[in-house]
Amino acid sequence: xxxxxxxxxxxxxxxxxxxxxxxxxxxxVRVRGLGRAFGGRAVIDGLRLDVAPGxxxxxxxxxxxxxxxxxxxxxxxxxxxxxxxxxPRRKAVAFQAPRLMPWKRVWRNVLxxxxxxxxxxxxxxxxxxxxxGHRADAWPKTLSGGEAQRASLARALVREPDLLLLDEPFxxxxxxxxxxxxxxxxxxWQERGCAVLLVTxxxxxxxxLADRALVMENGVIAYENEIDLPRPRDIADxxxxxxxxxxxxxxxxEGVHSxxxx
Amino acid sequence: xxxDQAAPAGAAPPRAERPVAPRTPVSPTAGPRTGPxxxxxxxxxxxxxxxxxxxxxxxVPVFLLALWQVLSASGALESDILASxxxxxxxxxxLVSDGTLPSAMFVSLQRVAVxxxxxxxxxxLLALASGLSRLGEDLVDPVVQMLRSVPWVGVIPLxxxxxxxxxxxxxxxxSLGVAFHLYLNVYAGIRGVDAQLVExxxxxxxxxxxxxxxxxxxxxxxxxxxxxxxSLATAWLALVxxxxxxxxxxxxxxxxxxxxxxxxxxxxxxxxxxxALGLLADFIVRTLERLLLQWRPTFTGR
Numbered sequence: 001x002x003x004x005x006x007x008x009x010x011x012x013x014x015x016x017x018x019x020x021x022x023x024x025x026x027x028x029v030r031v032r033g034l035g036r037a038f039g040g041r042a043v044i045d046g047l048r049l050d051v052a053p054g055x056x057x058x059x060x061x062x063x064x065x066x067x068x069x070x071x072x073x074x075x076x077x078x079x080x081x082x083x084x085x086x087x088p089r090r091k092a093v094a095f096q097a098p099r100l101m102p103w104k105r106v107w108r109n110v111l112x113x114x115x116x117x118x119x120x121x122x123x124x125x126x127x128x129x130x131x132x133g134h135r136a137d138a139w140p141k142t143l144s145g146g147e148a149q150r151a152s153l154a155r156a157l158v159r160e161p162d163l164l165l166l167d168e169p170f171x172x173x174x175x176x177x178x179x180x181x182x183x184x185x186x187x188x189w190q191e192r193g194c195a196v197l198l199v200t201x202x203x204x205x206x207x208x209l210a211d212r213a214l215v216m217e218n219g220v221i222a223y224e225n226e227i228d229l230p231r232p233r234d235i236a237d238x239x240x241x242x243x244x245x246x247x248x249x250x251x252x253x254e255g256v257h258s259x260x261x262x
Numbered sequence: 263x264x265x266d267q268a269a270p271a272g273a274a275p276p277r278a279e280r281p282v283a284p285r286t287p288v289s290p291t292a293g294p295r296t297g298p299x300x301x302x303x304x305x306x307x308x309x310x311x312x313x314x315x316x317x318x319x320x321x322v323p324v325f326l327l328a329l330w331q332v333l334s335a336s337g338a339l340e341s342d343i344l345a346s347x348x349x350x351x352x353x354x355x356x357l358v359s360d361g362t363l364p365s366a367m368f369v370s371l372q373r374v375a376v377x378x379x380x381x382x383x384x385x386x387l388l389a390l391a392s393g394l395s396r397l398g399e400d401l402v403d404p405v406v407q408m409l410r411s412v413p414w415v416g417v418i419p420l421x422x423x424x425x426x427x428x429x430x431x432x433x434x435x436x437s438l439g440v441a442f443h444l445y446l447n448v449y450a451g452i453r454g455v456d457a458q459l460v461e462x463x464x465x466x467x468x469x470x471x472x473x474x475x476x477x478x479x480x481x482x483x484x485x486x487x488x489x490x491x492x493s494l495a496t497a498w499l500a501l502v503x504x505x506x507x508x509x510x511x512x513x514x515x516x517x518x519x520x521x522x523x524x525x526x527x528x529x530x531x532x533x534x535x536x537x538a539l540g541l542l543a544d545f546i547v548r549t550l551e552r553l554l555l556q557w558r559p560t561f562t563g564r
Contacts (some may be wrong), residue, residue, distance in 0.1 A: 113466030
């Protein structure tokens with residue numbers, strides 16, 4: 001049942017709860033009236049969000065707009081919230097920093113926190129999927145930035161999540177490594193079919209990967225845009241440039257229209 | 263125009279004394295462009311050859327040793343003040359061959375070992391209690407921090423009154439010194455674990471015990487080993503202090519006995535043994551670090 005794989009992050013469910021159970025079929029994330037304040041200042045205020053199963057959603061917003069806070073709430077890492085938050089039981093997070101345990105070899109990092117006694121082969125298959133099969137025995141300190149980020153991705157995917165939360169996972173990578181990593185995420189998402197919420201401030205990244213781009217502003221999802229471009233996507237596509245201009249406009253970046261138009 | 267003059271008047275007051283020298287711009291009309299003067303970068307190996315490093319470092323100690331021997335041989339340094347290196351070496355050989363030194367070392371090592379075990383257990387358990395729980399911190403930490411300001415050597419008289427003059431006060435003194443060092447370092451190690459890693463562990467589904475086992479304790483290990491190294495140094499120090507008090511065997515007894523008879527050679531031999539054992543202890547901790555901390559990014563032991 002759909003209710004089996006969903007559990008509220010918070011106990012303080014407000015709003016029409018009985019009605020909610022019916023709408024759940026066909027949702028990987030359901031957020032209603034979410035509020036989160038830091039020291040009296042509301043960072044998230046009455047936010048509403050739905051993500052369909054298998055949908056790739058990019059969450060954009062200016063720095064400090066609360067997009068990372070929203071991701072942490074969905075990940076269950078921040079529970080001091082108000083409102084209703086329903087997320088799949090099986091979810092995984094990849095952070096901007098890989099956050100591998102430096103004292104565990106890569107394969108042990110991948111298996112960390114899995115229930116029971118998972119065998120090494122499981123980690124090796126997950127690592128092979130991200131092209132790191134040969135580094136299973138390495139210490140995290142010997143990995144390059146891109147490799148560490150891929151290991152972190154393998155650690156998330158080995159949990160077979162219904163919802164994958166990515167918090168600017170490519171932010172710290174160099175430009176070439178970032179392109180490869182984005183491609184990898186696109187491939188893995190198409191194979192796995194899990195819902196993805198990608199927090200980013202790179203508009204191109206959102207347009208390359210996502211089905212839908214959301215812009216967060218004043219504590220709510222202020223704007224959203226379906227990205228119905230065929231995949232694989234091409235930055236040179238004029239419709240791509242169009243969408244980029246719209247999104248940049250929403251993000252308050254002035255004077256890019258002309259630059260993009262040429 | 264200089265920066266000082268360009269600064270807004272309301273901003274930080276400019277240092278008026280500074281001489282304001284107008285910058286002389288390089289004239290673009292200086293004629294045909296000539297490159298800068300080139301200077302060769304001389305490889306280090308091409309420089310003057312010097313004696314190997316170890317040889318240079320050995321020069322002064324060897325010289326001092328020779329000077330010491332010469333002063334002793336010429337009678338300028340009497341053996342009541344300080345025995346000559348040669349006679350110290352002979353004494354060392356005698357003490358080893360007649361079994362005096364080995365048995366004294368055995369007794370002293372035993373004291374250190376027992377004191378160390380008790381001190382390590384106490385220090386680590388207290389650090390875990392206060393590092394892993396708020397309640398433990400509130401109960402344990404203030405007490406330890408208060409007692410820490412008491413110089414531990416100063417409690418020898420109390421220990422003698424409480425525990426007599428046998429083994430107990432010596433072992434208690436060693437345990438006390440060890441426990442404080444280990445407590446402080448393990449506690450700091452636990453509290454210094456990267457919060458981001460703890461959060462990552464939580465997001466991976468680790469429970470409280472899983473977090474302690476897979477994230478907190480390994481993260482505290484470098485601090486614990488640093489603490490162990492300090493502890494061992496402290497243990498030797500405590501041994502020396504403890505054995506000055508009414509010991510009837512062990513290295514300290516050997517030294518006290520030698521003092522009675524102005525046997526400076528025996529005293530120096532004992533000092534050398536203390537130093538050697540201290541080095542050995544340090545070597546053991548270094549080996550432990552090499553085995554247990556291979557994962558550390560800063561680790562350069564291999």
